[in-house]
Amino acid sequence: MIRVSDLHKAFGRKVVLDGIDFALERGESLVVIGGSGTGKSVLLKCLLGLERPDRGAIEIAGLTRPRPHELAAHVGMLFQGSALFDSLPVWQNVAFRLLRGPARMGKAQARAQADEKLARVGLESAVGDLFPAELSGGMQKRVGLARAIAGDPPILFVDEPTAGLDPIMAAVINALIREIVTEMGATAITITHDMRTLNDVADRVAMLHEGRFYWQGTAAEALSTDDPVMQQFTQGRTTGPIPTLR
Numbered sequence: 001m002i003r004v005s006d007l008h009k010a011f012g013r014k015v016v017l018d019g020i021d022f023a024l025e026r027g028e029s030l031v032v033i034g035g036s037g038t039g040k041s042v043l044l045k046c047l048l049g050l051e052r053p054d055r056g057a058i059e060i061a062g063l064t065r066p067r068p069h070e071l072a073a074h075v076g077m078l079f080q081g082s083a084l085f086d087s088l089p090v091w092q093n094v095a096f097r098l099l100r101g102p103a104r105m106g107k108a109q110a111r112a113q114a115d116e117k118l119a120r121v122g123l124e125s126a127v128g129d130l131f132p133a134e135l136s137g138g139m140q141k142r143v144g145l146a147r148a149i150a151g152d153p154p155i156l157f158v159d160e161p162t163a164g165l166d167p168i169m170a171a172v173i174n175a176l177i178r179e180i181v182t183e184m185g186a187t188a189i190t191i192t193h194d195m196r197t198l199n200d201v202a203d204r205v206a207m208l209h210e211g212r213f214y215w216q217g218t219a220a221e222a223l224s225t226d227d228p229v230m231q232q233f234t235q236g237r238t239t240g241p242i243p244t245l246r
Contacts, residue, residue: 001028177200
């Protein structure tokens, strides 16, 4: 479903991605970890077609170097800050892609689809009539997830799903992501700093370090490896091969 070969991206003299290679089969869930500023968001933007790489090949759902509008029918995105439209009621946020584009639905059908996805993330239909400002952070994250799965896209991108959430709600969101990925058979890429998300969501883990996927393996292997770079990151150590500001 996703294949990336020799991906490079630099901004001026700052090399961010320096030869990324990986492939994901249908239904696999990859969690990408790495320190702040290591290029995780740049990688995601390249995959979404929002940044053009300097070199390398990207293939998503059979599309080669697709543009954002070409990916719309294939990809759902859960943003770090939920990124809901303040001026739209919740149901229209969830049904945003369904109300626009070539496969545009009528309002009644789109509302029914939105209610179905809200129910899937544990929210009542009445929530659909509220505006994002009336929701808690956890509810906003659930609405963002409902929007990401509207239209049942085969690929999901998830950016820091537990950011700003308390531990209980973070566990709820992680469980929902894992359940939905399994039910839909979706291929998923999740970016996170949260080791709980790594443990709950990942089939595979990749660590982005010095512009490359420095390490890849299962979630269990990620948390038990004796690799010093992985240990420093997963255990939150201030000393080790990863430099820290002092």
